[in-house]
Amino acid sequence: MPVALTPDEKSRVRRHLGYPETTSVSAYAMGIPTTVQGMFLVDSAVDHLEDSAADRVRNLLAILDGMEQKILKAICTLTVESVGDIRMRGAQQGMTGTDLLEREYRRWAQRLADCLGVPMYPYANRFGGGINIPVSR
Numbered sequence: 001m002p003v004a005l006t007p008d009e010k011s012r013v014r015r016h017l018g019y020p021e022t023t024s025v026s027a028y029a030m031g032i033p034t035t036v037q038g039m040f041l042v043d044s045a046v047d048h049l050e051d052s053a054a055d056r057v058r059n060l061l062a063i064l065d066g067m068e069q070k071i072l073k074a075i076c077t078l079t080v081e082s083v084g085d086i087r088m089r090g091a092q093q094g095m096t097g098t099d100l101l102e103r104e105y106r107r108w109a110q111r112l113a114d115c116l117g118v119p120m121y122p123y124a125n126r127f128g129g130g131i132n133i134p135v136s137r
Contacts (some may be wrong), residue, residue, distance in 0.1 A: 016064040016123025045116040060112040
């Protein structure tokens with residue numbers, strides 16, 4: 001028998017996979033109401049979870065929520081390159097602590113997507129998607 005996630009948990013799943021937190025009616029493309037690509041897969045997957053998977057999904061949601069909190073707390077370190085002889089991790093590669101946390105966040109979001117058998121939202125900027133692609137000179 002499928003286990004239903006709460007509406008809040010379903011919303012968190014969509015957010016952590018990069019999907020817009022809107023109803024399909026309120027998503028627009030060029031001013032025309034449209035369905036969000038792949039969202040029906042996510043909604044179907046969370047509505048048909050097996051008992052054994054529900055706890056795993058909830059655990060992944062807790063990890064991703066915690067990662068978001070760590071990213072928020074790490075913002076204060078963006079202006080710090082070193083403290084005495086201590087250098088910030090990733091500084092030599094031009095990365096910040098938040099860059100490393102974002103990379104780890106993507107890893108855990110992919111695990112959530114794999115657990116549900118759904119794709120991450122391909123247009124989510126957080127996961128390297130988006131409509132605008134930077135061009136290097």
